[in-house]
Amino acid sequence: MRFVAILLYAAVLLMLIHTNFKAKEREGRLAKQVRSVLVTAMLITFSYLLLLFSNNYIFSSIWYSIYFMSMDWLCFALLEYALIYIDPSKHFPKTRLATVLILSVDSVSIALNVKFGHIFHYKATRWDGKIWLAVTGTQLFNVHLAICYFLLGLCFFELLRAAYRSPKLYRAKYENVVIGLLVVVFVNAFFVYTSLIVDLSVLTYGFAGIIFYNYTFEYLPKILAVRASSVMVHFYSDPILVFDMDGACITANQIAVKRFSVGEKSSYGNQENVLSEFCEQYKICKKEELNKKFTKEKKIKTKQGAIFYRIEYNILRDKKKQEIGYYFLLHDMTEEITARNREWYLMTHDRLTGLYNREYFYEQTKKMLEAHPDTEFVIVCSNIGQFKLVNEFFDVEFGNNILKNIADTMRKNATEKSVYGRLGSDRFAICIPAKSYDERWFLDDTGKIEVKDIHNYNPPFCERHQCVMKHFG
Structure with missing residues (x-):
């Protein structure tokens, strides 16, 4: 069991280190704050990993102290992450200095626990045939927990308030982070107030740091880009259809639905193949042509009759040039082509x-x-x-x-x-x-x-x- 725990913590630590290197490629306040979350999560995971190897009182006391001190600063880093995540241009509140002083006092007190044992002490027990020093907290330990949970509570408050004030399009941006934090808090509280030998909630800190990075810089921008595109399509007077990476039609404006039936659940049997089926049904292009953008003029037979279209197909990409979706914009050229043909006819x-x-x-x-x-x-x-x-x-x-x-x-x-x-x-x-x-x-x-x-x-x-x-x- 101890060996399995060591492997789990080592794996999470390596993932945190890898994610931190990726975060260093990013610029801006939010990227810097994500790195702070990752570093504190790395320190917590590393200190607990060393505790798994230890059965020495002094050695365990030192790494337990580092572990609990890092917990303070992880909660603080998460709070600042939430504030910057909500508004990257907003300055920190004036209470930041007072918060730093309180956390500094708590950290010093935890460090002195090695000598005085006034916050937590140890209870020796047997685990996998070896001595394991489990922590038993005092009343001052509850103060430490209260500080951590208070900071996390502020995180929840700010994120939920931002979600409430935001348009529906952006609510998921905050709600998903809140869900992630709730999982971390509940798992941590479970292990703190139970008598289990090993605190596996530490793993959730590592996973949370990795998930927050990928959600903030990888997944979320792609989702918001596609959703923003979905909102914008309704401002077009020409048919426009937006598809996700699976070929499912995310959205289509009213004129597209009216002429092509795309967006109606009964239109296609497999919603994941709508893109290729749409191209095949209306003979727009072959499946292999969807790998690159194109523009063509074509007469298409729609529910409202045959219409000449200038078809623009393009691939939606994020800042890293990775594909996040596709769209068709069909400009009705019937009158234009009729006039062009009429003009050509009169000339010839x-x-x-x-x-x-x-x-x-x-x-x-x-x-x-x-x-x-x-x-x-x-x-x-x-x-x-x-x-x-x-x-x-x-x-x-x-x-x-x-x-x-x-x-x-x-x-x-x-x-x-x-x-x-x-x-x-x-x-x-x-x-x-x-x-x-x-x-x-x-x-x-x-x-x-x-x-x-x-x-x-x-x-x-x-x-x-x-x-x-x-x-x-």
Whole structure:
């Protein structure tokens, strides 16, 4: 049993030393105070570890004194930790000096116990076949305990008051520390007021120091970052979804829930896989793409219909660049893309007929010829003879209908490798593979058209490609 206790105390001591080295990398008042808690916890654990090896009266008296003195200063360090934890910029109260004086007097009194035995004395007992000196306290020992519990009581008071005054988001920051301290106090009180041979409550001091460090600097910042993100999402007008490390949806604003059902418990069978299932259901990305941030534009079919989104995916990280969660921000670009497409259409198409305009016809014809250098193409150009007379005798609307009919004829007879457009006024053109071209379809649908001098129209790209120019009018 003694050997097991020695191993436990040694393990906790090593963890405290390791945690203290990690704490030295931190800066600021809170980090400094956490180190104070860790150092006093180390001293308490170390002194009690040495007591486990001792059966000598003088040696035990010295280390018991150091152990109880360290208890005073651990409680004081915890109180200052609580005050700085609540408000790092706040100065210590004026009563700090008086508290230090009281603790100093108590520490001196405990140190003198080695000579006078006025605070605690020892009772020899057998433990694992060896002598073990157990402590029996006097009335002054109760004063020492009262000082320690008073300081811890102040810790509870300040933390609970801060929790009461804080927004719900930050209450867990204080409540969890209070729970940790309560466990330490109850375990300690149990061993103090029972007649058990070994005070295992010392282990809780070590564990508390380690837990407070990790909670203060590792776990808590990540949780608060994710929770703060969860609160902020509701200020966005676009859908935003926040996921934790397990892929569970922590929060989604109202528009995200309305369009994607994410956040509704019935939406997915396994809540831990919501992130990957969400991406799979809406075909946003593959699972392996979630390892790095990306931005893409995609049309997504939602409960409110198909919507164009600019999708921003990013990874939430803490100051150490460690991942703490993920989020999707989906910006509705439906109107923007519709306007963009409309603008592009007007720039490249003839408004009356819907065919390519002159510039875009040239551009697309050039691409077609370059994409099929071994294919012979025919470019057919046409215009309507005396078209001005048609407009003058029948009106502009009648003339427009003729132009639309010519455009429909081109659409009907064009092949996959064809490019056609309106070059201006009554002039049309189509680029079509020679083997697919049949002059009869054009003449049958548009009437008799006479051949016109091709030298009046000879696009520059025809000089570099196999194409035959045919003009009709």
